[in-house]
Ligand SMILES: *[C@@H]1O[C@H](CO)[C@@H](O)[C@H](O)[C@H]1NC(C)=O
């Protein structure tokens with residue numbers, strides 16, 4: 387009886403894992419061991435080659451996450467660097483890379499991400515997507531077999547070295563960096579991918595809307611100025627525009643003329 391219950395529990399857990407996916411490995415780049423708000427264990431920084439551990443976001447607020455600690459530290463380099471991840475059992479995985487920008491509001495602060503010799507994310511720009519002090523995750527769906535890593539139905543050359551997957555962070559217009567790496571067993575729909583996409587789209591729409599309102603305001607101002615310009619170019623209106631001054635000067639002129647002419651006038 388007990389055995390049956392145990393078997394049942396195992397089957398239920400297996401089914402849940404299969405339908406919801408689960409993290410297989412996580413590393414808090416540039417940081418310490420950490421247990422996140424969903425109970426996932428993050429290893430302290432390890433498995434890297436090159437780069438420096440830095441804490442640009444220490445004590446800073448990080449939007450769009452329950453786990454700012456992961457984003458507050460990072461591995462950063464003025465050159466390429468890489469991480470290796472132990473090859474998991476064959477299956478469908480999502481490589482989740484976590485980023486946040488704290489220094490720069492500049493566009494064109496880009497770098498790329500490769501697996502083995504292939505670039506899988508070209509010219510990533512974090513600020514462009516979420517602005518600063520905000521979590522931004524990159525989701526890379528992979529199919530992993532015993533000796534090949536597939537991305538987009540393409541086998542990635544040199545993706546596996548000594549039973550480890552090599553993830554490269556490649557300098558582009560700017561220096562590469564990363565705050566967290568997670569290998570998640572499952573599909574995109576088991577991750578926060580669609581939620582993040584919706585949020586970013588919504589924010590971009592709001593921003594666009596704001597731009598359009600500003601644009602309308604500017605158009606209105608321009609229209610007004612155009613009317614004003616027309617008035618000025620229309621000669622007659624010059625008088626209207628300066629009506630009080632014109633009236634004053636004309637009155638003085640008439641008064642003087644009247645004074646001068648009156649005594650001589652013969653009625
Ligand atoms: C960085 O990696 C890219 C892509 O693999 C390569 O083209 C470039 O030469 C590397 N830079 C250095 C300094 O090794």
Ligand SMILES: *[C@@H]1O[C@H](CO)[C@@H](O)[C@H](O)[C@H]1NC(C)=O
Nearest residue numbers: 491492493494495496511559
């Ligand atoms: C980003 O780079 C592109 C292409 O080099 C350039 O046209 C654009 O002006 C740059 N944007 C900023 C904000 O620097």
